Amino acid sequence: MFDSHPSDDLNSNIEHLARSFMHKCSFSTPDTVNRSSNVWAQFRGTPNEDRFAISEEWRLSGHYWQFIAVFDGHGGSTTAQYLAKHFTSHLRRSMELSFSYTPESAPSPIPPSPSTLQMPSATTGDRNDLSPSPFILFTEKNISEFLRRQVRAFDEDLGQAVKDICPHPELLSDKEAFELYKNHREVIARARCGSTMAGILLDKTERRMWVCCVGDSSVVLSTKSANSEKRKAVLLNRHHTPHTPQEYHRVSMAHPSQERNNIWLDGQERIFGTLSMTRAFGDFMYKFPTSFTTMLFSKFPSTAMGSVDRVLSYNRTPPYVIPDPHVTFVDLTTFNEDEDPAVVIYTDGLEALADKLVMTTMAKSVSDDGSGASFFNLEVPPTAVDIIGGFLGQPANLAGLPPNLIDLFPNDNAAFDLIYNLICRAIPGKLRAHLAVKNDDSIDDEDFYIDDVTVIVWRPLASEQ
Template sequence: MAEKKQNVYGATYTRLPEPQLSTELARLANPQAFGPTDVASLQPCPTPSERTQDRFVVAEWPLADGLWRFQAVCDGHAGHDTVDHVVATLPHAVQSALVARLAAGPPHSPDDVGLILRNAIADVDDGIAHDLLELFPGGPDAVASLSDDDIAAIVNDGGQNSAKILRCMRGSTVLVALISPALDVWVASLGDCQAVLGVKQASGAWEASVLSANHNGTDAAEVARIRSEHPGEDECVLRDRVLGAIAVTRAVGDFLFKLPTIYTTRIFMNARPGFQFSSKIADFLGRNLTPPYLSAQCHLQHVHVPALGGTEAFLVLASDGLIDLSGDTYGYDHREPSVGGKKWVEVLGRRDRSENAALYLIRDAMGQDEDAVSSLLTVEDFEGRWMDDTTVVVTQLQGAS
């Protein structure tokens, strides 16, 4: 029987026993199936302003050499503008470039296709910057010469100009998988979402491979890269954050960290709607000495699935919300993606699993304590979000689902 309880923060929630608990999770996560691909996306906070900033794309493209599949998970931050732009433009950019490459005739090398993904993601980011710079020709000196009223009149037109500015002010991670008819898989990652390949060997054992990179301020390699690009700037990474402000080290958008400070103080700070926490913006602007600090160059990995010799294989794409849930439930550090990936593959490889794979993985990652899971799903009178947006895409590549 459902009963009202209070969590450690004093917020009221409804304790739901099974099967009501799983029913409520399914309602909130809206599991869907697209052929061999299962998807679920969860943000239980009902406050309209806190709706999920995660996005996913699942597409099939019948091309010259067969059916290609394009899949993406994008985790927006600071707003919806950039992530919406990415999912509206990136798939078409990749498809157009792939069609052109296939028209040149086979064979296409893994590097050819990888370059398509790398260039498409970078081009989307470059396009966002171009739209801004085109509004203010002449560079920083020209921006400095304009009054606040002049700038506000340009950027707050309530139409195309406003949209261009907001895309610069917000940001998005990007995780893309491109799957060929021959089961070549390319994964491009920008940010801290995670891709994991699970392969079942003839022995019955499952093997897990992480195909993404962890572009985050807790990653030693990323910190070393940023420090090497900004010698002498001790605070280019501070408290595991770029300039002490943002956790991801690579993303589309976020031009506060890619352009000189004057673009933030004169343009972004005059835009409406502005930043949610403008006081925090001022805190790190003094560290913005030699931009860019964030990169839009993705990490690429390619694998030919049949060459792995497995009898079954699937691919998981997940936003970092699943990483957070998994770390709490399974007891591992989020800086250990191989540990989490291995656990995801183990969960999805269970023989008794028959429901939507993405929803199944989210449910398992939330744990088995009905009180704890209920407190995540049914909190009342609490306007802010209490868990991260969580999106999972699971694709069966070969073998039975």
């Protein structure tokens, strides 16, 4: 477990740092009457393009479901905002259409094959009854394929909405294009901006979880080690960036070889030297022909305006970015209370903090017992996921804070504690500089910039009333 006590440099400024942090952080307050198994916290960066969604539970064919996700916008917050508002309801409606079943209803759209029919039992009845049971419908494979389809369908709708209002942008005059943009700004912005997603679909009845991710946001499973309070963590999804070899080669092989130097300009691991994600919602500048960018997308005042010229120069055989998600299934029944399993869903701002902490504390002791043992003496150096897993569950360090400030901190919010401890350990100087500029989101200097950080912590075995 990591030592969350601040450095000497931080001790002299702990109160100012805490006040600065609270100025830019929002969080959930657990309801002691209706206790929730999930908590969230968000540090708003410059500018804030993160969004998140925690759905209400819904009942479908005798099972209780919930969807929880974070969305990290880029080029603007429009796509992330739209996802946070609409993706969960899209998912629920699609599930109800695909999987709803009652004995009186019509056959399911996904009928069982003879090989999957169950033998007679007290719960399934006569095996000669070919009506699909919920158990058969909600298989690991069926739900995984369903999630992949729905992510692609939702993204396709973002692009199709633009084509519906402008099927032939190359035929527009500049005046016509501007009028079209002015009248359909939100539709165009949703396709022009982009967003990642890290989400979990929960079958709470059977204690099963499907992880569904697009881009570089993350889902981590953290558990306690045997006979110890220390925690270990594992990343449950694959990041869709050029740093992942499979993604780098997938993009490279999907286009003519003569394009390769243009896709990865000067060896940069960004598409056209601009976009660090290889899969995302939106980003239709990288999915549609350049005529859409010339006449429509370029008119949206984005935080990534510098990418327009690069896209116009090098976009030859789109798409370069796809929405296909990485889906992983986890059987939560394999964990017990002693392991205290926790699922951490977060945008990449948290990982950046953990990476920074790895670098700044290299060769320093981070042990709790003061023995001087260094975490970095391990045979394998720690990763950002190790750092995040290690800090999870440690309370926010309140040493040196006055009671009136302590009262502002939430109780029993592991997401808040995780962000607070990592920011105060990793970048205290930058946090003070960042907050000194108040709310001026126009400042883009590296000395002031801090990425948005959004974290949701869900505990599968937490009691709920």
